[in-house]
Every structure is written in structure tokens, then in C-alpha cells.
Amino acid sequence: MTLRVIQWATGGVGQAAIGQILLHPDLELVGCWVHSESKAGKDVGEILGTDPIGVIATNSMEEILALDADCVLYSPLMPNPKEVAALLKSGKNVVTPLGWFWPTEEERARMEPHAIAGGVTLHGTGIDPGGATEQQPLFFSGLSSAITYVRGEEYSDIRTYNAPDVVRHIMGFGQSPEEAMNGPMLSLLANGFEQSVQMCLDTLGFAEAEIRSERHVAVATAPIDSPIGTIEPGQVAAQQFAWEAFVGDTKVVRVAVNWLMGDEHLDPPWKYGPDGVRFEVEVKGDPDAFVVIHGWHPTSVAAGLVRNPGIVVTAAHCVNSIPYVCAAEPGILTFVDMPLVAGRAHPDLAR
Structure with a gap:
């Protein structure tokens, strides 16, 4: 039907x-x-x-x-x-x-x-949330036992996200660090990503845990061309949001996003590393698993502005x-x- x-x-x-x-x-x-x-x-x-x-x-x-x-x-x-x-x-x-x-x-x-x-x-x-931050960690946990930690994390080039008003005014790119840190993005993201963490905690059967969130920004050290215009030195050009769950002092779940306007001219000097833009899934147990997912990111900034695979x-x-x-x-x-x-x-x- x-x-x-x-x-x-x-x-x-x-x-x-x-x-x-x-x-x-x-x-x-x-x-x-x-x-x-x-x-x-x-x-x-x-x-x-x-x-x-x-x-x-x-x-x-x-x-x-x-x-x-x-x-x-x-x-x-x-x-x-x-x-x-x-x-x-x-x-x-x-x-x-x-x-x-x-x-x-x-x-x-x-x-x-x-x-x-x-x-x-x-x-x-x-x-993200809805897949990489809970479905995939839980899936790969099914191939292990005695789980002590799961992680789902995104590393993306935000220059490929063709929504300039959202990127500047809601996400806070191109703003001063103070403006961005006081902006709405952390609270807007929190509901979804905290649910990701709680889904992992509940499904895996962890003891009662404390969920902590953190946000970090990096600023441009030289002009960076972007879909929202030039990001000038001192303006926000990269951000990290993370939610982590602790059972006592032991970290048992992490979900995070790393959004960069490219990985050049940043302070701190964040880098994608050799794997480039990607999603990562990690499970610690018996045995461990570490998975890198490619294909959910565009091959170039220009291609992403036309059709972004993450969307x-x-x-x-x-x-x-x-x-x-x-x-x-x-x-x-x-x-x-x-x-x-x-x-x-x-x-x-x-x-």
C-alpha cells in the first residue's frame, strides 16, 4: 500500500x-x-x-x-x-x-x-542528532560487551552549509567570541544532543550519570572567505559543542560537533587531521571499535553549497x-x- x-x-x-x-x-x-x-x-x-x-x-x-x-x-x-x-x-x-x-x-x-x-x-x-550520535554508537556496541564508553562526533566544514543567515545570526560565526558564547546555539542544540546522550545511557544500562555540556570557539587570525562574507581576524571561525556523561568520575558517553570554517588561520589552531571532514564512532569494550565515516560531507565547498550530503x-x-x-x-x-x-x-x- x-x-x-x-x-x-x-x-x-x-x-x-x-x-x-x-x-x-x-x-x-x-x-x-x-x-x-x-x-x-x-x-x-x-x-x-x-x-x-x-x-x-x-x-x-x-x-x-x-x-x-x-x-x-x-x-x-x-x-x-x-x-x-x-x-x-x-x-x-x-x-x-x-x-x-x-x-x-x-x-x-x-x-x-x-x-x-x-x-x-x-x-x-x-x-546529528538522530543517527551518528546515538544510533551508530549503539549499533557498534552490539558487536562488543562490557561497554565502558561510547562516542559519536562530527567534524565538518561549515563553509559548505548554505544557510548564511543561520550561520551568522543563530550559530554565531563571524561574531565576537563574547557574542557567540552568549548566543542561543548551545541551548538550541542541547535538547537534541542531551537526548542522544540519555538514549545511550539508558539503552546500554549505565548507572545514573551527570551530563555536562561545554562550548569552545576559535577565532580567525587572518581574513577567511566564507558564504557569510569575510570573517575578519578576531571573529569566531570555528566552534565545538560537546555533551558528556559521567558515572562518578568516569566518562561513559560523549557526543560532539566540531564546526570549522576550514582549518587554516585559526586560534587555537584546530585541524581536521589526516582523516579530514568526517563522522567518528567509538566504542570501548571487549573488543573496542573505532569507525570513521566518509561520504556524508561534500567533496568541496562549492559542491556543498549546491547539495550537501549531510543534509x-x-x-x-x-x-x-x-x-x-x-x-x-x-x-x-x-x-x-x-x-x-x-x-x-x-x-x-x-x-
Whole structure:
């Protein structure tokens, strides 16, 4: 049975998701919500710069709620729990990269009744958080025993992220260190990444742990060309965010992101190292595991500004989860509760 899907928002993740929905044999795109009035009323293909696909975008919440659909892939810039609750109550499953990966008891109490009332399921997934910071560490832990430590960490060139307003005004690049450190980014990231840490703690069965967060910045020592313009000496050109869990004095979980505007002209002189941009997964146990993942980063800054694989991976994890979410019992579903989520064969090679 083909599942009818609505895409909510057409930013980077949304546009990638639409392309993947159109290629997925079990899914059909039937609706699209857009934020701006300038996009409303347009064929979604026009918004993507492709041929028309026969789906007209709308900025009306009422139209989306009234639409017959099985699932909404919800990916605006920032989540609005009231919107998600309304979608659930209207009888639509929701898959999102914006939260509810491993909700607290309070979050579950707020959102799960709406899902149960609608007879549907809410699932948070993605890549970072949503994959590299908990799914992959937990997967590789299954090949070991007596686990003492797991880590998921990203090393990215933020020059490849084609969202200049977000990079400058929300992420704090190009600002003074004081402005960036007092900005909103740590708190915006904390909910998702703390859920990643807690998922690892709970699933692996660690004792009660303390989660600590930290943020560090590096500044430019010479002008750095970037998609937000030139970053001048003394302005923030690299950042690290980390969340670590300790059982007593023992560090047992680490999830972190390292975002650099290239690795030249930085103070401190941070470097990607010989492996370059990458994701790392580490497990300490019997035996240990250390995994470096390439392919989720673009091959160049120019290529990333056109199509960033990290964005595409986030969308793919959401899209591929939809059939499993729609088949689940009503409520909140985490990936720990799901069967293996797999992609589908290219249409040219499919049965």
C-alpha cells in the first residue's frame, strides 16, 4: 500500500526529502506546507527548480490538517510543539529531525496523548542528532560487551552549509567570541544532543550519570572567505559543542560537533587531521571499535553549497523511517523500538 506523505517546509532538508519521497516505491507526495506566501500556490517542482510534479504548496495550516495523508515529514527551521500536536491529532503520523529522539517523561506526557488521540505515531530521527550520535554508537556496541564508553562526533566544514543567515545570526560565526558564547546555539542544540546522550545511557544500562555540556570557539587570525562574507581576524571561525556523561568520575558517553570554517588561520589552531571532514564512532569494550565515516560531507565547498550530503542524509533517515512509523502502534516511537530501517533500491534496479 502506498503511503501518502506531506512535506512540511522546503528548506535544505525539506527539498532533499521531497526528491527521496518521489523515488521511494512505498510513498507518494500529496501535500507541501511552505512558510512564505511567495511559495504558496506554486507547484512543488517549481520550488525545487524541476518539472512540475502536480502537488501545489500551501501556507495554510487548515489545508494541511484537512488533507488526507498518512504522514507528515516535519522539518521547519525550528520546531513548534503546537503544530506537531495538531498534526498528530488530525490523524497524521509525524517524522521529524527536530526532536523527540528520546523524550523525557515530561515531554512524553505532553506529546504522546495527542498521538494516541489521533491513532498515530511521533518519531524523531535524523543524523546529528538522530543517527551518528546515538544510533551508530549503539549499533557498534552490539558487536562488543562490557561497554565502558561510547562516542559519536562530527567534524565538518561549515563553509559548505548554505544557510548564511543561520550561520551568522543563530550559530554565531563571524561574531565576537563574547557574542557567540552568549548566543542561543548551545541551548538550541542541547535538547537534541542531551537526548542522544540519555538514549545511550539508558539503552546500554549505565548507572545514573551527570551530563555536562561545554562550548569552545576559535577565532580567525587572518581574513577567511566564507558564504557569510569575510570573517575578519578576531571573529569566531570555528566552534565545538560537546555533551558528556559521567558515572562518578568516569566518562561513559560523549557526543560532539566540531564546526570549522576550514582549518587554516585559526586560534587555537584546530585541524581536521589526516582523516579530514568526517563522522567518528567509538566504542570501548571487549573488543573496542573505532569507525570513521566518509561520504556524508561534500567533496568541496562549492559542491556543498549546491547539495550537501549531510543534509541529504538527514532527509533520507527521515524518509526511510516513514513506512515503519506508519506501521507502529500509536504513541512516541524511538529508533530503539523499531526494526532495521533500510532504504529502497533505485527505481532502475528495483523489482
